[in-house]
Amino acid sequence: MTKYICIHGHFYQPPRENPWLEDIELQDSAYPYHDWNERITAECYAPNTASRILDGFGNIIKIPNNYAKISFNFGPTLLAWLEQKTPAVYESILLADRISQQQFSGHGSALAQCYNHLIMPLANTRDKYTQVVWGIRDFENRFQRQPEGMWLPETAVDLETLDILAAAGIKFTILAPRQAKRVRLLNGEEWEEVSGERIDPTRAYLQRLPSGREIALFFYDGPISRAVAFEGLLAKGEYLAERLLSALSPERDWPQLIHIATDGETFGHHHRHGEMALSYALEYIEAFDNVRLINYGEYLEKYPPAMEVEIFENSSWSCIHGVERWKRDCGCNSGLKPGWHQGWRQPLREALDWLRDHLINLFEEKASVLLKDPWAARNDYLEVIFSRSPESVQSLLEHHALKVLDQSEITEVLRLLEIQRCAQLMYTSCGWFFDELSGIETVQVIQYAGRAIQLAQELSADDLEEGFLTRLELAKGNIAEHADGRCIYQKFVKPAAVGLLDVGAHYAISSLFEDYGEQDRIFYYDIHRRDYRRAEAGKATLVIGRIEVSSRITLHSGDISFAVLHFGDHNICGGVRFFQGQKAYSLMTREMTKTFAGADFPETIRRIDRHFGASTYSLRHLFRDEQRKVLQQIVASSLREIQGTYQQVYKYHVPLMRFFTELRAPLPKGYLATAELVINWNLRQALEAEAPDMEVIGSLLNDARVFDVQIDAATLEYVLRQTVQRLAAAFRHHPAELDYLTRLEAIVELAICLPFEVNLWTVQNTYYEILHTIFPTVLWRATRGEEADHIWVDHFKSLGKKLGMAIPSS
Structure with a gap:
């Protein structure tokens, strides 16, 4: 009997955009990247589109798209960012779903997700419905098919949520094993208690719903999932594969499904090179004759549930108390500092609930004179959010307006609908997940509340802001300078507001x-x-x-x-x-x-x-990115003067500095500081050059070694990576021209000789592409005596060796 394995990755980032600008502003903590979305994309989302499988010598032999072989979901707000900022990564994710349909009997591996990751059991019925509708429609717009499964944020669940999923055509979702209460055979009489993670996770289960509807549930393997996330199971791909295979039991007389679920960021961001361990594990498993990779949709079609389950309502995968983590100080945390508390959670939620209810009243009062069914219009507003085009606005109004609206009325409708969008986003779960009220995730949800209030006050004379702040003030933080919610609102929300x-x-x-x-x-x-x-x-x-x-x-x-x-x-x-x-x-x-x-x-x-x-x-009033850009322009001449002064000091005193090193005497701090500034400045300038001077760079690196100067590795790596990627792109567009190849070879040789590791992921991908397209033809011509082609082949193989690629011997 065939056995099956499925790995699910939940890929998600909270919305990080400034709610007034709809774009992510510079986040210094993500340096050298612009923001955390960009950094995590570089470390996880992109590497999983082109991972690496190595041979026994550590050379790259395959570059697979991991998404095509696993089950996955991406948060809609994250996909929107990827589409805009990294379209190649975005298209690779969509492509993976199409490939998976070919591999898994027509069933795509992508799952939908409730729109902005709010905790569904804590939402009102109308918001639950909108979250599901928006999640499904966003998925359909992107993946061009209906979703079979839907990921529940934090796997937080209640029967009403499952009923809404089923009514919307969702066939299944994934839960944690501790969320199962009891099971029995379909149409059986005797229930078996399975609380405490005792449910057998190797099959699908049927949950009957109060409405008479049904939905299939998969309960992931808890111990293996935790081992992947927290216990080093990704140190080697063999470890993961063998642990999954070991969970298969000859005593089970049904087609077993061993499946795990974890945050997708585990594969590369939380665990460096985790995406490579995943690739190898998938390859390792595929070598077994009686074991197949599968996704949930295909398994459910082949093996419908033979058992029924009842769940624990108001439960989740990351709070042992149910869903208390998102409404009170239950003790679940991400590593509290001594003396800290999370008593702010409850007043934060209560303040938002108060605001939401007042926004509901405003919406119904104002929208009912302009729209046939305001709540139906809110559900259809996803199409406007998705494209932000005049055509989508016109289509929405054609379907929902009570009459032909003038421009002021159209603006009023859009304000009302945007208020409702912000009222959804202000409940994003990350706002409660971490430890401090002034954390960036919590500030983000309060900013969405602030944006909703601003829009509401443009439509109503009611002072919602003061009422909200009176309640938010009851939320007390752990940091004295950010005393409470009112203080945080004044410090981080009001300054961000834009008109x-x-x-x-x-x-x-x-x-x-x-x-x-x-x-x-x-x-x-x-x-x-x-x-x-x-x-x-x-x-x-x-x-x-x-x-x-x-x-x-x-x-x-x-x-x-x-x-x-x-x-x-x-x-x-x-x-x-x-x-x-x-x-x-x-x-x-x-x-x-x-x-x-x-x-x-x-x-x-x-x-x-x-x-x-x-x-x-x-x-001070410039938006953050432009402010930094302008500041750099303003200080550029001053920095050039400073740099010139230090260059002269360094040049004048370098003989004496060398004498110090010959005597093995420590450099005076003034000399050391000067050398560190000048060498790092000059290295950055040299590495940014269109054609980097290898001799100059080598001399600078030697000086850094001699004077024991600390290299600014993070900045220099990032700068050199951009140069390498630029040269790789030029080679990709002119692969047959030797000049582009040799320039790329020289810069890669430099990169691998530096005292810090340079990320060569992009150039390796370029090389792999050319290796399987252009290289065979040029190699064929070279074997027939074409001297230019022979030289090209030699340099190409040399580049491949430097990049750690497995090169054909002939």
Whole structure:
């Protein structure tokens, strides 16, 4: 009898976007990457699209797409980010599902997920339904098929949630073994208690639902899943494969399914090279004649449930108390510091529940005069979220509007629906999962609440913000400077909030440092330039202009005028206001232009204050990424001066420094600091060059070794990786040209000789592609006496050796 193995990866990141900009701003903790999504993609999501299987000598012999052979789900919000930021990774994930359909009798391995990972048993019925509908429709838009299974966030479950899944056409979901209460044969009479993880996980079970519907449940193998996540089972692929195979028992007389489930980030992010262990384990298992890899959809079709199960309601995989982790201080944590508590969980949820209920009242009151069925429109709003196009908005209104709406009414509908989207996102489970109220995940859900409040106050005179803060203040954190929820809201939510004037200010200030077109875009805001004037006096610059700013999400727009004075350093003074009419604009323009032309900068500032009042802005008001970019431009000349000074000091004193090393005497701290700065500066500059000078780099590395200088490995690795990837891309587009090949070979040789490891994943993928496409043809020509081809083959094989690739001997 054939036995089966299935590995499920739950790939997910919480939404990290600024709720006002709909994009992730710079996250310094993810350095050298821009943000944590980018970092985890580099460490996990991308490597699993092109993993490595090695031979006995440690050379790469295969580069498989792991997703094609496992069961997996990706959070919809994460897939949206991947589609926008790393389209190649995104397309590889979609491709893997298509490949899996060919391997598993037409059943794709991708599962849907409830939309934004809220804890379903703690949601109201309407929100549960929306989460399922949005999750399914997002899946269908991306994978172009209906999902058979759906992942429940944290596997948190109750019967109502399962009933909603079944009603939506979902055939199965996956739960933890401790969530099973009792089992019996289908239509049997006697129940067997299986609490305490005693359920046999090697088969599918049927859960009957109060409505009369049914859904299949799979309970993953708990001990093996925990060993993968926490006990080093990914140290070698053989360990994982043998542990899975050892779970098969000759005593079972049914087609056994050994299956595990874990966070997908386990394979590469939490455990370095975990994706390679996974690849090898899958290859290892496929070598057995009587064991097959399978996914849940195919197994369920072949072997429908023969047993019935009853679950523990309000249970999950990561809280032994059920779902208490997301509503009170139950003791489950991610590693509390001594003296810390999580008593903030309950008042946070209560504050959000209070806000949600008031937003429901606002939605029903306002939307009912514009939409036939406001809640049906909310469910269909996913199509607008998915594409953010005028066509999707028009389609939504055609189906749901009570009448032909004017522009202000369309904006009101979109505001109301966006409020409801934020009301979903503010319940994302990560907000309660970790230990501190001021953690980035918890701040994120509070920011979504803040965005919902802002939109609501544009539609209603009710002061929802104060009511919310009164309740949020009861949430007490563990860090004195972030005392409670009100404090955190004032520190991290209010400063992040953005309105049309803020976008106008960003445009005005940033226009000093970059060129905008007549039509441009800043995050999810469209900019139409109506007037723009620029004047310079010495180092100072004055810009005056008028723009129309329009939100691509709510279609709310505003006509904005501005004036900004830049003194040539970090001091910037600007004013922004809604357009007051052509007469006022012309007067402001004449006055400021005249004053600035006379180089009377104090008077120019006074006139900015006079015309714009309190609506004045500085460099601090730029959005974070642009702020850093501008700061780099402002300090660039100063840094060049500093660097030049240090270069001269280093050049002058290097003979004496060498003398110190010859005497084995420690370098004075001033010398050491100078050497460290200069060598790292010069190395970065050399590694960023279009054609890196190997001799210069070698000399710098030798100096670093001689003077015992600490190399900035993280920065230099990242910089060199970009250079390698650039040269690899050029070679990929011109594979037959020897010059591109030899340049790539030289930079790879440098990379493998450095005192730190350089990630060569991309260039290895490029090499593997060319090895199986171009190389056989060139090799064939080389064997027939073509000298140029023979030289190319020699260099190509040499590059492969440096990259650790297995190369055919002939």
